[in-house]
Amino acid sequence: MIGPLIGEALRAMAANRMRSALTMLGMVIGVGAVIMMLAIGKGVEDSVRASIASMGSNLFMVVSGAPQSGGIRMGSGSAPTLTLDDAEALMDLPGVVAVAPSSPGGAQVVVGPTNWSTSVTGTTPGYFTVAEVKFGEGQPFDESDVRGATRVAVIGPSLAENLFGGDSPIGRTIRVNQSPFTVIGVTEPRGQSIDGRDQDDVVIIPVTTAQRQVFGTQVIGSVRFVQVKAEGPEVMERLQGDMETLLRDRHRIRVGQEDDFSVRNMTSIMNAAASTTAAMKLLLGAIASISLIVGGIGIMNIMLVSVTERTREIGIRMAIGARRRDVLWQFLLESIVLSLVGCLIGVLVGVGGARAVANATELKPVVTAGSVMLGFGVAAAIGVFFGFYPARRAASLQPIEALRYQ
Amino acid sequence: MAVIELTGVLKDYTTEAETLHVLKGIDLKIEAGEFVAIMGPSGSGKSTLMNILGCLDVPTDGVYRLAGSSVGELDDSALAGLRNRTLGFVFQGFNLMARSSLEDNVALPLVYAGVSRADRNQRARDMLAKVGLEGYARSLPNRISGGQQQRVAIARALVGQPAVVLADEPTGNLDSTTSAEIMKLFERLNREEGVTLIVVTHEQDIAAWAKRLVLLKDGLIQYDGPIPPEFRRNE
Ligand SMILES: Nc1ncnc2c1ncn2[C@@H]1O[C@H](COP(=O)(O)OP(=O)(O)OP(=O)(O)O)[C@@H](O)[C@H]1O
Ligand SMILES: [Mg+2]
Numbered sequence: 001m002i003g004p005l006i007g008e009a010l011r012a013m014a015a016n017r018m019r020s021a022l023t024m025l026g027m028v029i030g031v032g033a034v035i036m037m038l039a040i041g042k043g044v045e046d047s048v049r050a051s052i053a054s055m056g057s058n059l060f061m062v063v064s065g066a067p068q069s070g071g072i073r074m075g076s077g078s079a080p081t082l083t084l085d086d087a088e089a090l091m092d093l094p095g096v097v098a099v100a101p102s103s104p105g106g107a108q109v110v111v112g113p114t115n116w117s118t119s120v121t122g123t124t125p126g127y128f129t130v131a132e133v134k135f136g137e138g139q140p141f142d143e144s145d146v147r148g149a150t151r152v153a154v155i156g157p158s159l160a161e162n163l164f165g166g167d168s169p170i171g172r173t174i175r176v177n178q179s180p181f182t183v184i185g186v187t188e189p190r191g192q193s194i195d196g197r198d199q200d201d202v203v204i205i206p207v208t209t210a211q212r213q214v215f216g217t218q219v220i221g222s223v224r225f226v227q228v229k230a231e232g233p234e235v236m237e238r239l240q241g242d243m244e245t246l247l248r249d250r251h252r253i254r255v256g257q258e259d260d261f262s263v264r265n266m267t268s269i270m271n272a273a274a275s276t277t278a279a280m281k282l283l284l285g286a287i288a289s290i291s292l293i294v295g296g297i298g299i300m301n302i303m304l305v306s307v308t309e310r311t312r313e314i315g316i317r318m319a320i321g322a323r324r325r326d327v328l329w330q331f332l333l334e335s336i337v338l339s340l341v342g343c344l345i346g347v348l349v350g351v352g353g354a355r356a357v358a359n360a361t362e363l364k365p366v367v368t369a370g371s372v373m374l375g376f377g378v379a380a381a382i383g384v385f386f387g388f389y390p391a392r393r394a395a396s397l398q399p400i401e402a403l404r405y406q
Numbered sequence: 407m408a409v410i411e412l413t414g415v416l417k418d419y420t421t422e423a424e425t426l427h428v429l430k431g432i433d434l435k436i437e438a439g440e441f442v443a444i445m446g447p448s449g450s451g452k453s454t455l456m457n458i459l460g461c462l463d464v465p466t467d468g469v470y471r472l473a474g475s476s477v478g479e480l481d482d483s484a485l486a487g488l489r490n491r492t493l494g495f496v497f498q499g500f501n502l503m504a505r506s507s508l509e510d511n512v513a514l515p516l517v518y519a520g521v522s523r524a525d526r527n528q529r530a531r532d533m534l535a536k537v538g539l540e541g542y543a544r545s546l547p548n549r550i551s552g553g554q555q556q557r558v559a560i561a562r563a564l565v566g567q568p569a570v571v572l573a574d575e576p577t578g579n580l581d582s583t584t585s586a587e588i589m590k591l592f593e594r595l596n597r598e599e600g601v602t603l604i605v606v607t608h609e610q611d612i613a614a615w616a617k618r619l620v621l622l623k624d625g626l627i628q629y630d631g632p633i634p635p636e637f638r639r640n641e
Binding site: 003004011012015312313316317319320321322324399400403 | 457460462463482483486487489490491494495497501503505506514515517518519523562566
């Protein structure tokens, strides 16, 4: 029974090509939008998750300068207020696992004829613990390198690739702002940081060396920020208070005076970011779903028109023996076929759109099988749901009335 | 036993203004293999009677027995089954499916009867050959003449081997030569295949092809008997 009816449905669609195409367009846009929006949402969510993972957990960021709402203030002109001694003092607080005082900056890196502009971070070995850096090759520098301000560097994998191609960079010399450094380690890929920097295109060197030989202008011994890693989530709140008290004390800030530093709980900021992206993903999906519903209403509209137009045909079919359920199925199948074909094209459009977005922007949309299946399932459900009413209307016609219809 | 048996059949149409008594008590028996012409003035209730005979409409009162079952007691789906297997329809306006080939048109009743595809196509082709349209199986209805379209409709009515074929003014849209050809086809099908035929017409020369005449007037049977000798077939 169903077999010949599918043929009928296709023939009915073919008979009204333009109309069928326009009706399907609604579904195409709906499904395409759902898949694309979910892909973009998932892409953003994934990159946020990856940044969170790469940043390490239970992390504080102590930043030089007065607290501000929004963003980390960097290079604001005034000298950094935090010092390497502050960092050491923080390390002695109970519950602190590691500290990483850091001086960031940009530099030209030269190897032979290759010239590369990249970011340089001067820091201490604590950084590798704090940021949970894994090594693809070689090893980190240690305290003695910091004390001795030696010229050793750890570099990111994409920088290594850019400078050395496939060769191992270990033991090779790179010139960072003129000064020669020996590469002792290459990190594993870490992706983007939460503020959008590529953590694979970096040079990490001892903070002392950085200040004396790479960023000549900085005040020796002071750093822009200190990252602090705590033992676990349960000590975070207490530790924040302890750190603030300690630093106010060390910086001789009296009651009522404004701090010249700020302590940020990165874990809570990250969680907020993660839940924001999750909410964004949901919102994108919801908006796209609305277009699916609009597409469904389009199908219902056209099916109602089609039933009215074909009243006489329905009468003839009933006269030659179609049962009510045969007529019901005929129209239901037609709307299901319409929405499924629309959906199929929509999947292609959605996947293609996600590709285009990936090529044209920084976003990395991820099309999941789940979202395609969701789009498909919803489209089929819409075909049935919005097709049922017109189909039932057709099936409930009286044969004699339908035959008389002009 | 009669294929069709009407006893005291009444049909009223109730509009806001009045109640129309269209059929006022019809008693009619038709045996298998008969060829009956129904005539009568316009508005006498011929189509109303045919709709009742075709299980497309139900009488207001009275009993209609078709092939042994009392139609008034059947549900929608059983009525659809009767229309599918026991009855065949030929309409004045042909009523073919415009988008389907002639073969598919003829096979349509078999689709609803659940006959397999290969079987359907074979029987539809055989039927088309029987009405003189072999070789037209894949044509579309709008590519052939009115007379040919009516032949297709007849093939469709006959493909399920129904007990009775009902035709309401089957030649109403055709010229007299084509009409005669259609009637000749009916006559042959009745004579050779024993198909029971009931044909409504306004023309005496059409009715002349039948063997029995039923004359309706004002909702009552005025005459029921052999075709009067003054009716001449136009051949
Ligand atoms: N659905 C309906 N509602 C109300 N009145 C109807 C309906 N169908 C038919 N009638 C009336 O019933 C009467 C008989 O109609 P019917 O169609 O049976 O006549 P007929 O004999 O077939 O006429 P014709 O030769 O013109 O086809 C007419 O007066 C018609 O107006
Ligand atoms: Mg009539």
